[in-house]
Amino acid sequence: MFERVYGDDPVGLIGVSPFFAFLVAVHRAARELAVVRYVAERPGPRQKVPVFDAPQLRDFLDDPMHRLFLAELLASFVRVTSGRYWTRTPHGWRAERYSELDPVRLxxxxxxxxxxxxxxxxxxxxxxxxxxxxxxxxxxxxYAFGPVDTARLLRTAGLSPDEQGGLATAPPIELLEHLGGRWYRQACELAPVRTTQLAVVGQVAERFRDARRILNHVTDRYLTRVGAPWFGPPGS
Known part of the structure; x- marks a missing residue:
């Protein structure tokens, strides 16, 4: 099935839903990580180094709910929601724009x-x-966040001043890992009903870095083979 979807013949993508294509890729990652010793990590832009944590990533993907979570996450960004909302200011109401790919606006x-x-x-x-x-x-x-944007993100995550100070100058990926896990936990804590899907969100919150590393692997190994036709650059 993987060769039909991601093989040399691009016809494999015709008639295949994005969710199905992502699920195939995530399952392929689980099979590959079962036999490799290391996975490439990105310490900086366009840089890769081997990290010997394949067993840890394999353990994450052993749970079918984790595999489903990653496929659904990717599919949810095929069509990005954007628009405007109104806020009250000292000078009256003002329209603000937002995009799902802009964490500062969110x-x-x-x-x-x-x-x-x-x-x-x-x-x-x-x-x-x-x-x-x-x-x-x-x-x-x-395109790391500026100091003002970083401060807003840290404040929204409900971090104490001491915690904010340690993350204010953190590398962007480390910052996103910390904030992403924190926001997932906030979603779980504030939700009036704890559903099965939300329980998975809580699990991913505790293993956010593993989920991120698996998506790096899926993107580098599979999605780029077909030009990632589902996603445009975040800044486009």
Whole structure:
């Protein structure tokens, strides 16, 4: 099935839903990680070094709910939601634009909406963090957040001043890992009902780096083989 979808003949993608293509890729990653000793890590833009943590990543993918989570996450970004919302300022109402791929704007929205709606926004903030760090790590590292944006993200994550100080100058991928896990946990804590899917979110929160590393592997090994037709660059 993998060769039919990701082989040399691009016809394999015709008529295949994005979710199915991503699920095939995630299952392929599970099979590959069962026999390799190391997986490439990205310490900086366009840099790769081997890290011998394949057994840890394999353990993450042994859970079928984790595999489903990653495939659904990728599929959720095929069509990115964007638009505008209104905020009250000292000078009256002002329209603000937002995009699901802009964590700063989403964080601003999370601060302004009623508490009842925040679990969903926190969940999406975690998704965006994982997607950017996992699928577009070079973009995330090259276009790091400025000091003001970083401060807003740290504040939205509910971190103490001491915790914020330690992360204010952290590398972008490390920052996204910490914030993404934190936002997933906030979504779980604030949700009025703990569903099975939300329980998986809580598990991923504790193993955010493993999930990110698996998405790096899936992107480098499979999605780039077909030109990743489902995703445009985050800044486009």
């Amino acid at each position: 964080a601003q929205l999370a601060e302004q909406i009623p508490v009842a709606y925040r679990p969903g926004v926190y969940r999406r903030l975690g998704d965006v963090s994982l997607f950017l760090a996992g699928v577009f790590p070079d973009y995330a590292q090259l």
